[in-house]
Amino acid sequence: MTDHEAQGAASMQVSDQEMIRINDMHKWYGQFHVLKNINLNVKAGERIVVCGPSGSGKSTLIRCMNRLEEHQRGEIWVDGVELTSDLKNIEQIRREVGMVFQHFNLFPHLTVLENCTLAPIWVRKMPKAEAEDVARAYLERVKIPEQADKFPGQLSGGQQQRVAIARSLCMNPKIMLFDEPTSALDPEMIKEVLDVMIELAHDGMTMLCVTHEMGFAKTVANRVIFMDGGEIIEENEPQEFFNNPQSERTQEFLSQILAH
């Protein structure tokens, strides 16, 4: 892995191009104020890990970035387009933003290959043969080309999550959102998914990742965001974040998750 890291580090360049900008964003669920005054800038090629205790609003935050959740105040700009209730903008942004879910959310009635070609064919209007070539290439990349004709229900959790990543990549997205991608997996399958994500980071993908995998944060993230109670409490480079946490809540959180 170290070899890979060494050659990857060069490619893990952050450009100046702004991919996501969030200004003074607030969100409520009924009376409950879930996200409070969120400000965040993400540049192309950045790998950001979002962590925090459960219920801190971290999943809600990244789900706001492709409008799976609606925000009520403030602005979210993704790749130069503002997220409003305008369906055109939402569809445009969703085409460029891939998302990987905790429970994979593969389509059980379609084969692995059909899962991967569906969006390119129906959203990008790609010819079927071309979409299949693209899908096979990405399945190769996540190391499961031989499963292309199986149904998701016949695969292990780790394989399913890799299919889900390949499915998102088939749309050739500019940004990838990961919502706790390894939380539903058995320990021996976490690594195979993380390896795919690490490789993706080395290829220069802009990534936002909600995860408790602190090892992943240390190896690939260039920024770690800590959330609690719907607010961003702390934001720092991983080195600083883990060795020298500023706030008391961050210290407490880190001592709890790193203790075991």
Place this chain on the structure above:
Amino acid sequence: MPNTSNAPTQSYVPGEHPDLKPPIGQTGILLWLRKNLFSSTFNVVLTLVTLYFLYLVIPPLVNWLFLDAVFQAGSRDECRALGEGACWGFIDKRLGQFTYGFYPIEERWRVNLTFLLLVIAVLPVLWEKMPKRRLMLGFSLVFPFVSAWLLLGGFGLESVNTDQFGGFMLTMIIGVTGIVFSLPMGILLALGRQSQLHFIRWLCTGFIEFIRGVPLITLLFVASTMLNYFLPPGTTFDLLLRVLIMVTIFSAAYIAEVVRGGLQAVPKGQHEAADAMGLKYWASMRLIVLPQALKISIPGIVNTFIGLFKDSTLVVIIGLLDPLGIGRASLSDSKWQGLATEVYVFIAIFFFICCFSMSRYSIYLENKLHTGHRI
């Protein structure tokens, strides 16, 4: 010394135990008999009682239906003189009427042709691996128009009024039309009931609740009598068409509720995954949500179809001559009085074959669409 006293000799490396055959008595007919029929004293008694019951019922039934039955006769008295069993001679004489109602005899070939075309039209819909399926599906789409032309006439064919329709032909017309139109209508109603748009949701919910809250007979009466009051005077509106519309919307309301159950069983994550890819509403419904929801709803949908098919006999109340109507009319023939059993058994067999086929097809479909574990 290893491998001595209590351990049997081990001829394989640990971790590489070969797969062995199961012991005798774990498979086969004997096991099935023992497990399913004679597993306990109570089951032995039940099995014996059932066998005795079958012994009592089946031989007389076979005698009545086949062995002692009379298949050719000119009147009831002739029948009785020839045999003790069922008088199928009566059905034989009336078969034309049971099948075609009062459709003109010299035009009956049109009904037969329509039925043949129906089979050809249905085949590609039900049979996925049919050769040239696309082309055949195109025919399925034009079939309703072709069949309407064949049955009603006009454009070169002698026209036949719908009040001459009757018998099994009428049942098939009502059943097939109801099934074909109520499924898409029910799906749209189910989607409408879940719509984000208040107006559409209220409209669909109101429609479904109203139709489900009213007996079908009431709707048929409305169709046959009251509709004339609502429509502008002078409009003629075919009675059969009115019945078809009522039967269709009635079963659509039930289908809508069955499909709604299926829609709710599709996990939220499926919608989210479809949304996150940028699929639009109709694409995500058609490609992701409905295939899964309909698969779950198959038993309920087929249940509704079977109900609809059998309920088509209710049209006898408003004077349409479905098989029951024909049966009742023919029983009043003085030459053939007292043969109600034969008539109703015959009609029952027809309905059973149709409904049982639908039921078996739904089971086949469920198995075919099973793609491993649900997510």
